[in-house]
Amino acid sequence: MKFCPNCEVKLKKSDSGLQCPKCDYVEGGISKKTKKVIEETESEFNVLAENEGEEALPTIKIECEKCGNDEAVWWMLQTRSADEPTTQFYRCTKCRYTWRNYA
Template sequence: MQFCPKCNLRLKKGTCTKCGYSEAAKTETKKSSAEMDKSFTVFEEDEGKETLPTIKKECEKCGNDEAVWWMLQTRSADEPTTQFYRCSKCAHTWRDYS
């Protein structure tokens, strides 16, 4: 026997008669969000060099002193953002947890 997680009513054929919750919709939502996570790419190796701001930061790989940078919220909202750097010479990418 299954119950609606919103209304706590018993589901009939996988659907709640009160709020319309459906087990099938829940499965589709999980699948599509899992597919989205796999395809999430911020920048390809060649992208962003023209539009992103540059900073004087030494590359750990080649020693070049210029990189482009961007920030993303990679952890929960109450945590600080993560700053990413990409070397303008060798395209090596690294991050800094601020």
Template sequence: MYPKRDGAKYLLVCKSCGYSEEASREDHQAYRMRVTVEKGPRDKIVVIDDETPVGAQVLKGSVTCPKCGHDEVYFWMMQTRSADEPMTRFYRCKRCRYTWREYA
């Protein structure tokens, strides 16, 4: 049963079948619902600064920047999702510094 307010009435309602019964204000407050959001390791935020990341390699001709069309980019890989998922490939244009990603 979960608490619900219908105008001035306090109700306790079953989520499964929809049955409801009137409750006093004290009963209604005793059955308060609280939602707690917990963050896990999958909720990490990856921040890539303006500098070229350590270990980045330069690619010429094989990848083109979608923003300016330049064909020289930095490239590096990083694990951004769970370990059973493939790594994410990042690119940064040498000319305009635009950064984008490609899921492998």
């Protein structure tokens, strides 16, 4: 039983000798080199910029801690483990101050 010197995976018999199934290392034959092309895909999860998409967020009547304005937009995120409640974020519509409530 032989193992690959590169990735330490057990070598398997193939037409060209003993071959590593992981990195294509070949022992006792002609090795073929291949390049793996990894394509980057754009994530489905979007983080909003400071002003982007805010008009789509719901508003709530709550007093701003900084300026006293009584309206803010709000959203919720799971910032801690799944067995704990979500964190509520608020942003004042007047002064743009952001604060959170750990509910």
